[in-house]
Amino acid sequence: MALSKRYVDDLFKQIYKGKIGPKNLPQPLYMFVVEELQNNIEPEFIATGSELSEAMQINLNLFASAKVFQQIRETISIIPGDNGKIPFKEFEKKAQAIHDRYNGAWLKTEETTVTLQSQNCMQWQTFESNKENLKYLQYQTSDDDRVSDLCKPLDNVIRRVDDPFWNNHSPMRHYRCRCYLIQIKNGVETPDSLIDKMPEPNAVFKNNIGKTGIVFDKSHPYFDIPKQYIELAKKNFNLPIVK
Numbered sequence: 001m002a003l004s005k006r007y008v009d010d011l012f013k014q015i016y017k018g019k020i021g022p023k024n025l026p027q028p029l030y031m032f033v034v035e036e037l038q039n040n041i042e043p044e045f046i047a048t049g050s051e052l053s054e055a056m057q058i059n060l061n062l063f064a065s066a067k068v069f070q071q072i073r074e075t076i077s078i079i080p081g082d083n084g085k086i087p088f089k090e091f092e093k094k095a096q097a098i099h100d101r102y103n104g105a106w107l108k109t110e111e112t113t114v115t116l117q118s119q120n121c122m123q124w125q126t127f128e129s130n131k132e133n134l135k136y137l138q139y140q141t142s143d144d145d146r147v148s149d150l151c152k153p154l155d156n157v158i159r160r161v162d163d164p165f166w167n168n169h170s171p172m173r174h175y176r177c178r179c180y181l182i183q184i185k186n187g188v189e190t191p192d193s194l195i196d197k198m199p200e201p202n203a204v205f206k207n208n209i210g211k212t213g214i215v216f217d218k219s220h221p222y223f224d225i226p227k228q229y230i231e232l233a234k235k236n237f238n239l240p241i242v243k
């Protein structure tokens with residue numbers, strides 16, 4: 001489902017008039033974002049019906065409502081002008097630019113993240129079920145010149161499947177991270193002295209997707225909700241939970 005231009009134009013009018021606001025988020029925009037994100041979960045992963053796939057779906061709902069909240073909040077912040085309100089034409093232009101940023105480039109990146117993380121999550125389950133025979137995981141960067149400096153030092157790091165190291169350092173470690181893990185039978189573990197020097201991942205990815213199902217954790221800027229809206233945020237801003 002795509003958003004029609006008519007809907008978006010009307011949305012801007014409603015925001016300008018004060019009919020749509022942080023306490024009254026636009027449900028169609030929210031539904032659009034949730035569906036776009038959820039459609040990018042690996043179908044095979046949803047089919048497992050596991051607690052992790054459930055957790056991921058919930059996470060994407062909360063993420064989508066927080067995203068819409070931030071878009072609306074940012075859009076409202078441009079309304080005040082010298083004489084009370086900026087003219088509607090001017091507002092509309094700026095609102096469109098904000099809308100395109102949230103639902104264009106950013107959404108695309110978020111969708112890719114959902115796909116990669118659902119694949120990583122599924123793969124982790126395989127590691128868990130095979131760990132009696134294949135005790136170790138080895139970190140692999142995608143081995144081209146686009147590898148991030150954040151991941152380069154981790155190339156070929158070996159630790160046991162159960163090592164807490166993987167709680168913070170399993171892929172993804174940053175947006176567009178193409179790194180992966182391979183499971184091996186024999187290996188020499190990378191010593192602690194080197195492990196201690198490994199760069200921290202981007203905060204949003206500082207968890208093991210294979211254990212949590214959380215694609216976007218609370219350190220994502222969308223979840224930076226002002227105090228007066230926290231209670232509402234806990235209720236998903238009164239928006240439905242979609243699965």
Ligand SMILES: [Zn+2]
Pocket residue numbers: 148150151171173174177178179
């Ligand atoms: Zn990486």
